[in-house]
Every structure is written in C-alpha cells, then in structure tokens.
Amino acid sequence: xxxxxxxxxxxxxxxxxxxxxxxxxxxxxxxxxxxxxxxxxxxxxxxxxxxxxxxxxxxxxxxxxxxxxxxxxxxxxxxxxxxxxxxxxxxxxxxxxxxxxxxxxxxxxxxxxxxxxxxxxxxxxxxxxxxxxxxxxxxxxxxxxxxxxxxxxxxxxxxxxxxxxxxxxxxxxxxxxxxxxxxxxxxxxxxxxxxxxxxxxxxxxxxxxxxxxxxxxxxxxxxxxxxxxxxxxxxxxxxxxxxxxxxxxxxxxxxxxxxxxxxxxxxxxxxxxxxxxxxxxxxxxxxxxxxxxxxxxxxxxxxxxxxxxx
Amino acid sequence: xxxxxxxxxxxxxxxxxxxxxxxxxxxxxxxxxxxxxxxxxxxxxxxxxxxxxxxxxxxxxxxxxxxxxxxxxxxxxxxxxxxxxxxxxxxxxxxxxxxxxxxxxxxxxxxxxxxxxxxxxxxxxxxxxxxxxxxxxxxxxxxxxxxxxxxxxxxxxxxxxxxxxxxxxxxxxxxxxxxxxxxxxxxxxxxxxxxxxxxxxxxxxxxxxxxxxxxxxxxxxxxxxxxxxxxxxxxxxxxxxxxxxxxxx
Ligand SMILES: Cc1cc2nc3c(=O)[nH]c(=O)nc-3n(C[C@H](O)[C@H](O)[C@H](O)COP(=O)(O)OP(=O)(O)OC[C@H]3O[C@@H](n4cnc5c(N)ncnc54)[C@H](O)[C@@H]3O)c2cc1C
Ligand SMILES: Nc1ncnc2c1ncn2[C@@H]1O[C@H](COP(=O)(O)O)[C@@H](O)[C@H]1O
Numbered sequence: 432x433x434x435x436x437x438x439x440x441x442x443x444x445x446x447x448x449x450x451x452x453x454x455x456x457x458x459x460x461x462x463x464x465x466x467x468x469x470x471x472x473x474x475x476x477x478x479x480x481x482x483x484x485x486x487x488x489x490x491x492x493x494x495x496x497x498x499x500x501x502x503x504x505x506x507x508x509x510x511x512x513x514x515x516x517x518x519x520x521x522x523x524x525x526x527x528x529x530x531x532x533x534x535x536x537x538x539x540x541x542x543x544x545x546x547x548x549x550x551x552x553x554x555x556x557x558x559x560x561x562x563x564x565x566x567x568x569x570x571x572x573x574x575x576x577x578x579x580x581x582x583x584x585x586x587x588x589x590x591x592x593x594x595x596x597x598x599x600x601x602x603x604x605x606x607x608x609x610x611x612x613x614x615x616x617x618x619x620x621x622x623x624x625x626x627x628x629x630x631x632x633x634x635x636x637x638x639x640x641x642x643x644x645x646x647x648x649x650x651x652x653x654x655x656x657x658x659x660x661x662x663x664x665x666x667x668x669x670x671x672x673x674x675x676x677x678x679x680x681x682x683x684x685x686x687x688x689x690x691x692x693x694x695x696x697x698x699x700x701x702x703x704x705x706x707x708x709x710x711x712x713x714x715x716x717x718x719x720x721x722x723x724x725x726x727x728x729x730x731x732x733x734x735x736x737x738x739x740x741x
Numbered sequence: 742x743x744x745x746x747x748x749x750x751x752x753x754x755x756x757x758x759x760x761x762x763x764x765x766x767x768x769x770x771x772x773x774x775x776x777x778x779x780x781x782x783x784x785x786x787x788x789x790x791x792x793x794x795x796x797x798x799x800x801x802x803x804x805x806x807x808x809x810x811x812x813x814x815x816x817x818x819x820x821x822x823x824x825x826x827x828x829x830x831x832x833x834x835x836x837x838x839x840x841x842x843x844x845x846x847x848x849x850x851x852x853x854x855x856x857x858x859x860x861x862x863x864x865x866x867x868x869x870x871x872x873x874x875x876x877x878x879x880x881x882x883x884x885x886x887x888x889x890x891x892x893x894x895x896x897x898x899x900x901x902x903x904x905x906x907x908x909x910x911x912x913x914x915x916x917x918x919x920x921x922x923x924x925x926x927x928x929x930x931x932x933x934x935x936x937x938x939x940x941x942x943x944x945x946x947x948x949x950x951x952x953x954x955x956x957x958x959x960x961x962x963x964x965x966x967x968x969x970x971x972x973x974x975x976x977x978x979x980x981x982x983x984x985x986x987x988x989x990x
Contacts, residue, residue, distance in 0.1 A: 446901075500907070501870065502879055524900040528882045531835070531870035540836045540955035543865045553959065558864055559758040563767055566959040606879040610895070610906040623901075627989070652990060660919060670885065670899045670920060677779075677859055677919065679901070685989040696754070702967055706987045708979065714972075723970035723987065726979055736976040741990070 432516040433462035433486070437508055439525045440467060440475040442497070445482075447624040448521030448580035450588060453482055455578040456519050457586070458548040462486040465593075466511055468504055470497035476595050483590040493600035498609035499525050505532040507601040512537060512573050516551070522577040522680075534575040541575045542567060546582035560676040560699035580623060581682035581703055615669045617656075622672070625655035627685045630674055630701070633661035634690020634711070634730055641667055644734045645689060651741040657681065657701075659691045675700035690730050693718025710734065742852035742889070742911075744787040744796045746821065747842060748780040748803045750812040751862040764960040776812045779857025781819075781924040782917040786887060787855055788820045789922065795889040798822050800849060804841055806830055810940060817935035818927035824940035825849075829952055831945070835863075837952040839871035844948035846876060851912065853894070858883050858916040869916035879909035885920040 434456040439446040449465075456463045465479040468491045476490035489511065495503040508529070512518045518533065520526035522544045534541035546564070547555040553568045554576065622628065629649045631641055641656070649656050657679070658672040674681055676699035686704035691697060693709070693716055701707070702721050709722035710730050719725040726733055752758060752767075753775040759768045776784075790796035801816035803809040804827040813824035827841050846854060856869040873880035881887070881896030885904065888895040894909040899918045927935070945952040973979045983990045 498905075501882075502873075505874065524883065524898075527866050528870065528880070531867035532874040532880065534867070535836060535839055535871035535874035538836075540834050541865075541867050541871075542956065543867060556864075557964070558961075559752070559767060559862055560864065561964060562758040563760045563961050564964050565961050568957040568959050569955065570957070571955055606877075606910050607881075608908040610908050612900075612902070612906070613904040614902040664919065669903055670918075671901060671903050673919075676861070676864065685983070685987075695757070706983070706989050707967075707970075708983070719972070720969045721967045724979055724982055725970065725972045726976070727972060733976060737979070740976050740980045 433464055434459050434517040434519060435511060435515040436463060436465045437518065437520040437526070437529065438465050438467045438475065438479055439521050439523045440469060440472065442469045442472040443474045445475055445478045446521065446523055447585065447621060448523050450482060450585035451580035451583040452519050452521040452578040453484055453586040454583040455545065455548060456517070457484050459517055459551050461516065464489060464515070466491070466508065468496040468499070468507055470494050478588070480593040480595050481589050481591050483587040485591050485593045488593050488595045489598050490595055491598045491600055495600055495603040499529065500607050500609060501529045501532045502604045502606040504529055505536055506604065508533045509536045510601055515573065517574045517576060519576045519578055522579050526577050530575055530577050537573055537575065539571040539573055539575045540569065541577070542569060543577050544579045545576055546579050560695050561702065562695065579680055581680050615671055619649060620653065620655045622655040622657055623679050623681055625683055627652045627654035628657050628681050628683045629654045629687045629689065630657035630659065630691060631662055631667070631689045632659035632691030633665065635662060635667055638667040644731065647738045648734060648741065651738060659697050688718050689734060691718055692716045693721065742796050743798045743800065743849065744790060745800050745802055745846065745849060745851040745854045746780065746783045746787045746816065747854070747856040747868070748784065748801050748812050748816050749777040749857070749860050750774050750803060750805060750809045751777045751860055754778055754861055760961055760963045764962055766961050774808070776815050777857050777860050779859060779917050782919070782921050783855040783857055784816045784819050784821060785922045785924040786917060790889065800825060800851070802827070802842065802845055804829065804833055804838055813940055814935055815927065817938045818932040819925060820931065823938055825943060826940055827943045827945065827948065829945050831952045832954050833952055834954045834956060835865050835867035835871055836955060837950070838868050839875055840950045841945060841948055841952060842872050843875040844950055845943070853912060854914045856914065856916050858918055869914050873914035876914070879913045881907060881909050881913060881915045883918040884915050885918050887915055887921070
C-alpha cells in the first residue's frame with residue numbers, strides 16, 4: 432500500500448516543508464513514495480530521490496503541472512492515490528489548495544494540518560486557532576492529509592538514493608491558467624524553516640521602520656522577518672510575512688515579537704517556538720504571557736540598542 | 742450573473758474558547774456567535790461585484806442548526822438579496838458542506854460561488870476546493886483581488902512566496918483571504934429591510950445528500966500551556982540570557 436507524499440516544489444528544488452511531510456509519512460508506516468508533478472522538474476525529482484527514507488520517486492513532467500494548478504494536478508494525484516492507503520502533502524499554500532480537491536474527487540473527508548500520528552487512521556490536529564487539539568479517526572479508504580511542518584522534524588535532505596520513475600500526465604483540464612506571480616524576494620532564510628524569526632506588528636508604525644529597525648537585527652541574527660496581520664493589513668510588509676492562525680505557522684529556536692500585542696490569532700502561529708522574546712511598551716500586553724523573556728519599553732529605543740549589542 | 746456566498750456561523754473570534762472537561766468538544770453554551778470573518782469578506786466582495794454591475798443577485802447560504810438564520814440575516818442586512826438555509830442538527834464536516842452546497846448550486850445555477858478560505862472554528866481550509874472539485878469548476882483560493890472579465894475571472898491569490906495571478910474559466914469558486922476587502926457594517930435601515938427579505942428553508946434530505954460525518958472525533962483536549970517567563974530589565978540582560986541561559990544566539 433504505502434504512503435504517497437505529494438511534493439511541494441518550484442521545479443528546481445523541493446519546498447522545505449516537503450521534508451517534514453516525509454517524516455509524517457514515515458510515522459504512518461509503509462513505503463514512502465514521493466510524487467513530483469511539475470514541468471522541467473527533473474532537479475526537484477532528483478532532490479526528492481536523495482531524501483532519506485524515500486523508497487521511490489514518481490516524476491510527472493508536463494506543462495499542465497508547471498505551476499501546480501489544483502484543477503490539473505488533482506486528477507493526477509487521484510489516479511495515483513488509488514494505489515496507496517494515504518496521500519499526504521505539506522500544509523503549504525500549494526498543499527492547501529490542492530488536497531481538498533483531491534479528497535472530494537475521492538469522496539474522502541480530508542484531515543487538515545495534522546500535528547501528530549496516533550495510529551495509521553488516527554491523527555491530532557489543532558482547531559480554534561490552536562486553543563484545542565482534536566484527535567480524529569478516519570474510516571475512509573484512502574486517508575487524505577495535510578501536514579503541519581513545524582510538528583514534524585525535517586527528513587534529512589541527503590543520504591537517500593531512491594529510484595526515479597517517470598509517469599504519464601493526466602491532461603490539462605482547461606479550467607484555469609497561470610498568469611503570473613509577484614514573489615517577495617529576500618536573501619534571508621525562508622520564514623517557516625528559519626532558525627530565528629524577528630517579527631514586527633502595528634507598533635512598527637510603517638514599512639520604513641521595518642527596514643530601519645527590524646531588518647538590521649534580522650541581518651545580525653541571520654533571521655527571517657515576519658509580521659502580525661495588523662502590519663500586513665496596513666501595508667508595512669507583504670502578505671507572505673503574516674504569522675498566525677490564518678498566515679504562516681513558525682516554530683523557530685528564537686522568535687522575537689516587536690510591537691505585537693499577542694492576539695490569539697497571532698499566538699496560534701508562533702507559540703510553539705522554543706524561545707520567545709517580546710518587546711512591547713505595554714506591560715499588560717498578552718504577548719508577555721507566552722514570552723520567555725519580556726522587555727517593556729519603547730521599541731524605537733530598544734531595538735537599535737539590541738542591534739548594537741549583538 | 743448570480744453570486745452565491747457561503748456564510749458559516751462560528752464562535753466569535755474574540756471569544757477565548759474553552760475545552761469541555763469531558764473532552765467531547767469545546768464550550769458553546771452562552772458563547773457569542775458570529776459570521777465567520779472570511780465569510781463577511783465574501784459577502785462584501787459579492788456586494789461590490791453587484792454594485793459594479795458584474796453581478797445581478799447575491800444569495801447567502803448557511804448550513805446547520807436553526808440559529809444559522811441569524812447569520813443569514815446578517816448577510817441580508819449587509820445587502821444580500823435573499824438567503825437559503827439548509828437546516829440540520831448533524832455535525833457538518835467540509836465534505837458534507839461541499840456536497841450540500843453543490844446541490845444548492847445545481848438548483849440555483851450561479852456563475853460564481855464565494856466562500857471563506859477557512860472557518861475559524863474547525864480551521865479546515867477545505868470546503869471551497871471540495872465544492873469546485875464536485876462541480877468540476879475552476880478554483881481561485883486565498884483571493885486578495887477578484888475581477889470579472891469577458892469570459893473569465895481574474896484572481897490574485899495570496900501564496901507562500903507572495904502573490905499569484907490566475908485566469909479562471911467561469912463558473913468558478915473563489916475563497917477569500919484577509920486582504921480582499923474590508924467588510925461594511927450593516928446600517929440600521931438595512932437591518933430593518935433585511936427582516937423582510939426571504940430565506941428559503943431546505944434540508945439535506947430534500948437535496949438528496951447524506952450529511953453524516955466521516956471523521957470520528959475521538960477527543961478534544963487543551964494544548965500544553967506555555968509558562969510565562971521573566972521580564973528582563975535591559976537589552977544587555979536580554980542578550981546575556983539569550984547567549985548563556987537559552988543558548989539560542
Ligand atoms: C479571521 C481573523 C484571522 C486573523 N489571523 C491573524 C493571523 O494569522 N496573524 C495575526 O498576527 N493576526 C491575525 N488576526 C488579527 C489579530 O486578531 C490581531 O488583530 C493582530 O494580531 C494584532 O496585530 P498587532 O499585535 O501587530 O497589533 P496591536 O494589537 O494593535 O498591537 C500593537 C502592539 O504594539 C505595541 N506598541 C506600539 N507602539 C510601541 C512602541 N513604540 N514600542 C513598543 N511597543 C509598541 C502596543 O503596546 C501593542 O501591544 C486575525 C484576525 C481575524 C479576525
Ligand atoms: N456550515 C456552513 N455553512 C455555510 N458555509 C460554510 C459552512 N461550513 C463551511 N462553510 C464555508 O466554507 C468556508 C471554509 O470552511 P472550512 O473548509 O471548514 O475551513 C467557510 O468560510 C464558509 O464560507
């Protein structure tokens with residue numbers, strides 16, 4: 432039977448969260464097969480073959496999969512899913528877009544964003560912004576699952592030597608077209624897999640202050656930059672910086688929250704960080720209830736001092 | 742073009758949710774309920790399409806217990822033209838919701854269905870994608886911009902790396918993200934007017950759908966609590982603690 436992992440990738444390389452999904456697949460048990468659907472995706476397929484724990488890679492190279500449009504990718508995954516007991520994908524924007532479409536076509540109730548495998552049919556997932564954890568059991572013939580990357584170690588990206596098998600495409604459904612993308616470019620580590628994250632909130636006041644105050648600290652620490660919803664809504668930083676219930680989930684070794692009050696929706700995205708630092712002028716701010724180290728004061732004085740001290 | 746908007750009744754986002762001591766779920770008695778915030782954004786978008794002349798009618802659909810009618814009334818007060826309530830006491834999971842909505846779509850023939858990207862109670866992020874699959878339609882998920890063009894729908898999507906634009910064949914399913922718009926408040930006259938707008942009542946039976954849950958809820962528990970740490974007095978102390986106590990830098 433085995434477990435099929437649908438890789439998230441950009442044709443050249445795997446998205447880091449794919450490695451965490453491989454670990455979740457291994458926890459379920461059985462042979463781990465990675466499906467790499469893309470266009471000009473030979474490099475991504477080779478990268479998948481090197482991941483430790485992967486038994487086989489199936490590559491499907493076709494223009495229909497160039498941008499992982501769900502309308503085209505879902506029928507392909509459905510075709511392959513029939514051969515497996517489980518289909519997993521990381522809960523990235525691609526995984527979230529694709530997998531429910533797969534599940535519905537299979538007449539299966541998907542299990543979103545799992546954080547633990549209790550048994551091959553039983554999983555734990557957060558609900559209500561992580562205020563509660565639900566253990567759910569599925570009787571569906573195929574289990575369709577998305578995996579919260581921060582809850583599983585990344586499988587080693589080297590050390591494996593799985594064979595790569597090439598599979599035929601399943602056609603273009605003609606329902607949607609990729610038009611373009613505007614990716615925020617950054618030399619910094621990727622937010623969801625960074626070891627250190629420095630985030631700013633409404634207290635930053637504007638986007639310029641992110642550049643003047645947050646970025647130099649992030650540079651010194653080799654950190655990724657994140658933000659609260661309020662900072663994104665106000666246009667200080669792009670949407671992909673948002674950490675939280677409805678943004679990105681992060682769990683770095685160190686999370687520094689600057690000018691963020693600590694609303695439950697924000698905490699949902701970062702409270703599993705190993706060490707949390709909060710810098711806020713309001714000593715009653717809820718962020719201090721989860722912070723290991725809290726510093727009360729004006730961020731515009733504290734942050735430059737911090738940058739100098741590092 | 743008719744636009745259908747799905748509106749879910751959920752525990753208000755400001756409520757601190759508590760797990761029931763017996764592990765059967767979360768406390769819902771005497772708790773404030775509201776429309777899922779992403780669905781408010783959905784209603785707003787449908788209304789704007791109508792105001793721009795791209796949509797002709799906005800129909801709000803809610804599924805679940807009798808009290809979902811309040812959620813539909815909220816949508817009507819914002820400006821939706823009429824409501825549909827699929828009444829059931831069964832716990833609805835996304836696949837069942839998608840099947841019920843697909844049956845409503847077959848009756849109503851909308852050109853566009855708008856849902857929230859995520860219900861803030863179950864945090865599933867599934868229903869819109871499932872509905873699109875069941876209908877064989879295109880899907881524009883996590884939308885931050887929607888425009889109806891001749892023959893297709895231009896959708897800008899919030900993705901992990903930034904923004905992505907797609908062109909969708911109509912009819913289509915769209916799910917809303919936070920930046921799509923800022924929902925309006927219902928004015929008092931509109932709240933009064935909404936009381937007279939029609940709400941059609943349907944049942945899963947009448948729609949020919951079995952809504953029984955597929956996933957068995959084994960238990961619900963509280964997550965491990967994080968202990969609040971210490972306040973430090975100065976940047977020097979903070980850096981020292983991070984280096985020598987936490988050893989993270
Ligand atoms: C459906 C829904 C989904 C949501 N999803 C998310 C999500 O994914 N992520 C998220 O973050 N939020 C999310 N939110 C929003 C959340 O509820 C809060 O509104 C948001 O997190 C607040 O952001 P903030 O802490 O930056 O702003 P505020 O709450 O306004 O806090 C600003 C803080 O900055 C401090 N401050 C101001 N000036 C200074 C200064 N000079 N020095 C030091 N401190 C200063 C203030 O004391 C205050 O504590 C969501 C909300 C809803 C309804
Ligand atoms: N019971 C329901 N009634 C109306 N709409 C719903 C219901 N359940 C889910 N939806 C819609 O589906 C979206 C996503 O929900 P979910 O897939 O559960 O996260 C919500 O924002 C609603 O638009």
